Amino acid sequence: MPSARHFSIASIATDALTYLEGFQESLPWPLDPFQREAIEKLDTHQGVLVCAPTSSGKTVVADYCNFRALREGVQVIYTTPLKALSNQKYRDFVRQYGADLVGLVTGENSINDRAPIVVMTTEILRNLIYEDLSRLDGVRYVVLDEVHYIDDFPRGSVWEEVIIQAPSQIKFVGLSATVGNYRELATWMAENRGPIATVYHAERPTELRLWLSMRNVFRPLFDSHGKVHQDTWQRALREDEAMSQAHGFRRLPANDMLKVVEQLSEQQMLPAIYFIFSRRGCREALQRCAYHGLDLTSDDEKARIERLAQQRLESLVDADEAALFRRMVDSNMLLRGLAAHHAGLLPYHKELVEELFQAGLIKVVFATETLALGINMPAKAVVVSSFSKFDGVGFANLTTGELTQLMGRAGRRGIDIRGHGVILKEQDVDIGTIYEVAMGPGPVIRSKFLPTYNMALNLLRIYTPEQADELMLRSFGQFQLRTAAGELQERLENVRLRLEDLSATWDCERCRPKDVSDYLRNEDRLRSIRLETRRLRREAVPVPTRRRGQGGFRGRPHGLAGRQLHRLEEERQALQERQRKSRITGCPRFGEHLAGFGEQRELERELKQGERTKVEQNDQYQRKLRRLYRVLGEAGFIEGDKPTEKGLLTARVYGENSLVLVEALWQGYFEGLGPEELCALTVMLAAEDRGRDRGPRQPRRYPTPAVGQVSRLLRSLYNRFAELEQDVDEPNLRPPSYDYIDFAYHWALGDPMDSIPLPQNVDIGDAIKAMKSLYSTLRQLDHALRESRHPLQATVRAAVVRMERDVISRT
Template sequence: MTTPPETGPELAAFVAQLPFGLDPFQIRACAALEAGHGVLVCAPTGAGKTVVGEFAVHLALAAGHKCFYTTPIKALSNQKHLDLTHRYGADRVGLLTGDQSINADAPVVVMTTEVLRNMLYADSPALQGLSHVVMDEVHFLADRMRGAVWEEVILHLPEEVRLVSLSATVSNAEEFGGWIQTVRGDTTVVVDEHRPVPLSQHMMVGKRLFDLFQSGGNKTLVDPNLLRHIAHRREADRLADWQPRGRGRGRQGRPGLHRGPSRPDVIATLDAEGLLPAITFVFSRAGCDAAVKQCLRAPLRLTDDDERARIAEVIDRRCADLAQSDLAVLGYYEWREGLLRGLAAHHAGMLPVFRHTVEELFTAGLVKAVFATETLALGINMPARTVVLERLVKYNGEQHAPLTPGEYTQLTGRAGRRGIDVEGHAVVLWHADDSAAEPAEVAGLASTRTFPLKSSFAPSYNMTINLVHQMGPDQARKLLERSFAQYQADRSVVGLVRGIARGEKMLDELAAELGGRDSPVLDYARLRATITARERAQSRASRLHRRRAADEALAALRRGDIITITHGRRGGLAVVLEPAHDRDDPRPLILTEHHWAGRISSADYSGASAPLGSMALPKRVEYRQPRVRRDLASALRSAAAGLDVPSRREKTVDRDTDAELAGLREQLRRHSAHNVPDREAQLRIAERYLRIERDNEQIRQKVAAATNSLARTFDRILVLLTERGFIEGTGDTPRVTEDGRLLARIYSESDLLVAECLRHGAWEGLTPAELAAVVSAVQFESRGDGTGPQGLQTPTADIRRALTATRRLSAQIRSDEQRHRIAQSREPDDGFVAAIHQWASTGNLASSLAASDGNGSGSPLSAGDFVRWCRQVLDLLDQVRIAAPTPALRTTAKRALNDIRRGVVAVDAG
């Protein structure tokens, strides 16, 4: 494709260097860039968005300026650094990822977005001469932790810098582009939904592959052959259930009618159809590893001898620095055998060097089948001919939920290699027990294109300190009001305001029917509504009082007490076998005179009368045995024979002692509208008026909550930080204190806790390994319920002391956050303490993994997760090294960095 004549000379020169022509959307975006505009490019995965980013690099170099190329994750930064170095030479391209700093003064620097954000807050000299910033994979804006970073960068970049934002196709690209235009000035939005390699949709039923859609390109009608085959499968399944279950038969013996095909069968079918290489998405790390093991147990080999030799060469080169003693611990030999046969897993729990080896081999076409978690769909350049989805349901952190159309599009977007494949293929496996994988459901997912971009931006402690220090609170509020989060909130308000206007119009019409907004009937209706609300509140209070009284009575019961069950099916005499354990929800164990044994609650026992008496019980009551229950019930009746047993049905006295309620009722009877002839008809109109009035008030509250909501959060954080001494002074001239400047240098989810630990000396006096262990508690997050284990065996007394101090400071912060209505920080997590202490002390991988706790239940971390968390701790330790208030702590942090950065943690650090 040739460049149109209207494009500028730099674009013509850039295109002349390319081995391929540009698509229309790439030309539009590049031409806008050369004309001095910022651009937002939204296009499908694999469409070639990064060409626009590379043209920004070209423009900056041609003008003698700088270009920063940012990505949300280190792996992408490393990949882009290699690409740009290959094109422009190592002397002109640098890399900054926190882990690595290579040629940082180069005119082109690839970096993670966090690095650029930190440079902007520090007003780094490296920003001088910067003309272009590329933000690759900007759809990471929806990420909980990284969303704020993207918006901070976009808001803080100097006006003269041209911004190039690259995103996957999102359904609200115009909204996002409108916001960027608002905050950055002239921005061209280029949206292209055309896939360069068309995508065919399929379903696999058993070992047979079917087209999802009817032939002829109609993307709404499901292929009737697929529907017929599934119907036949279901009928065969139903008939098999009626077969006599003789020897070797029955559900377990039947040939897999319920289950989908095995993983080796799926790969073998794809191989036979010429659809490899394939990525199969499995929504669990353990599932990915298990899939490779299943394939290794089968006689499945996807490589020839020449390919095996080339694979072995790459493995040996990549893994040369791994210690021989660690290979067995890392599962190296099984991983290697999988690769040699063309099979691999890919997920964040893998050792980085293993994961990067898989990426290199797959990109080279040497690995033919990869089982991956959905993280592979985000950014890593590993396209395949085919993408397989085993299930259309995944765990979202709280529950198992169906894939959204946006997630389906993102995952299947990996299918089809540009310049290699004529078309890509998406294959969904059919399961009889999976309603989400029915053809109609899959067709709906495949034909829907909705992936809205939502902001996760919110002020943090570090952001607040930096904003106050840089520009003062007034300017900071204005900046927050310009965020994409506030932009989206304000746009949502437009519809709400329209709703209020509609409501007001309806109120005018209803009021006119009643004789105006000051009509006596309206006043009467308000009075009646007040009485109803007060009666309900009184009834609720009475029920609550009775519940509390019953709970107190239940909690006071002791073993052997004889009581009367006053309501429910268990009514009558009972004896307490075991008192309640929980005072908040008391449920004592009882046995009734009718031989029933079980726990009762306030729903069964009112506690209106005290226990009737008590009786002796055997030391151990085997109440589950019918004979024991029968004998004990007889003994209960004998013990109660001489006691005064009240009747089962208690009388409840209506105690209406609310004088205010009585006064309101009297006021209602005397009201001028009480005796009007058509009172009830008019009241129906008045009650409708009051309902609309209430709805309008609720909408007004929503508008108030949405408008300037970020500025209000900022103000609450400002008050908390002032109370804690990080900021001093009030009004328009607050000043960041020395402690505040310390906080400004901590970029962590637990930024305030780290700063408090540093200034209170909670981490002083520790050895390097002990400091690493304690720092891990504020960084690590168990993969279980998110509140990691506490009270695990800690290696040393000094670690216990420091962790206790850290937890105490955390509890104080959380208490303050609750008081100020700020989202609560997460608590420290001890799950990595013993592991990283062991590693920093000995460097022994096997014992370090054995000491780790990956999910709060004692199971060890994978080697990849262990390395990832070590690097997270390294990142925070490096910040402690810079920010710590004492030389001793700075020195300890530096030594801890050296003690952790070795062995598998240092290998393939990208």
């Protein structure tokens, strides 16, 4: 007779098979083998990590979670790293399951949050874990879409907090692009969640062909066997050589955008995404198309575009947003099948471009790389206009991971037999570099885990300091450090053995290895003394002294510099005497010993550095957490290892500058302000200046004297916190933003959106993003103050209401 355990496992397996068969019957197409494998592993494990290329169908595993949740009466939470992705996924699920069964929770929205299927950003799920853990009692599945974002700063920490602290009954489904160390990520997840299965599927749903465009001609990058195409390689080398000899024409473009689009059309590679890594470049490309009268659509397509655009316009609730939409959308270019897409556009404008592109009506969209981050806009071809982009510091070549992410859009599943990726050859990028990146290994996920003030306060609110330290040890960052420490330890053991071998094989009877080591160490010190002596003589003040028998004077350093020079001279003489008496000095193999001792010195340096690294990595995150505690303690946010009343309030306001915001509130800076003034000041701590292409900064003007006065107090408060951080070498706070003070003030006053002046070099999309950040911060503050019944709560609530416009609150 089988045991109860065997019976239980058999029952679970039978139930899972029944669900899988029912799910397959609900689909109009058969499951791919990797999809079926992932579902089977999910049913028998505590979760599954699925790595597969873009558009390969890995979200079917999430659909299976929805299928089971609707039949079992449990809840599934689908998380994404970006609000735009959450909004898009919510719309997809509403079309698939109906509005009653789907909810949405973001920083600006909360719709039907008790539905069996709820879409939210990963930050919201993290906040629920800290603030309302019981809310997750009915959750059975959590889908982490784009889980490779764990490599992103600062979002990556949120994934780690969620995976470590989520209730144990939750099964995690990680959906990731193909990465090289997916097993390492799954092993770490398993340490925290129990057995996590992996499914790796490298095959794209459509074949991808890569092309190199030289002088507007597309040439294959690889041959039919996947090897370097020799003709393309040789042509590129000749092209580089010819260009290097044409000195005056070196900067001329090797490809022309209009000719490239013409090639795409002739070779039936449309619709296409044309990546240009700057908003200005996207705008200029569209202007060139307009100037040259480029038209890619038929009369029937023009009619459909006009009809869809008009329907979109009629659905806008706010008249001022509709007016702004009319002014900013180039309807003539849309009708011709051409558009731009970047973060600076009006949200409704981006949504219209996405809808038209998905319908096959936009033939070429000029886009920044933000389009590659999850938005569902597959194309037949992708063009990469530049092989380098600005990384926040300077311009760097694309990595293999970035190129793979961009090319992932090429090829529409079920529509195209193959997709095409076109790289435009630039004169200052070697063909070898392009091949190196195109053939490079898959990207490797590196933890960007970083404790924050908010994390520290929430941990101390729930756990003891010892338990908080233990959670730091469970992070993916510490896991990777631990793995690296094991590899480092093995390397150091080899170094020690090699040093022992060098000592054991010493064959000189006149001197020992230590004699050589001491001699070289003394020589290093003598070089340092010579440099220090020259510096002191330059800086020293000479004292005139009459020399016997001469009428002139000679300078002699005096004071502190003189004493230091005297000490160095004594040390120099002692070292030189020691060197003279050294055994190695008289050794006939002196030169041979010095030449051969380089390896030993390098090994000793490596051993010393390795031991130091081991110590530093052992408790890196715990030490960082303690530095945060010190700042929080000195500022009055914690006392006796627990958050104070001020600290508890701060724990419920998520953001880089929540300390400054809550301290300002605590000090009474906001008392007596109107809601619109509170908005103008809070945006300084909620938003972030664009920073690039600023030009000379304009004089700061404030909408009211009170706003100007309090803004200076906020800056002073930030500086005080920054000094505390400097004392412990722990910079975390972001400087206050000044871009959106006036914009937020007039927004809160209710001024029409199309009449509020934009800050210098800021696009409307940036301004609306800042208003969304402000609205989200105010909502969090309103919620936190409501619980503490703070007198400022009424003003905060009024500010929240003032911020609510359709462009903020709609999906």
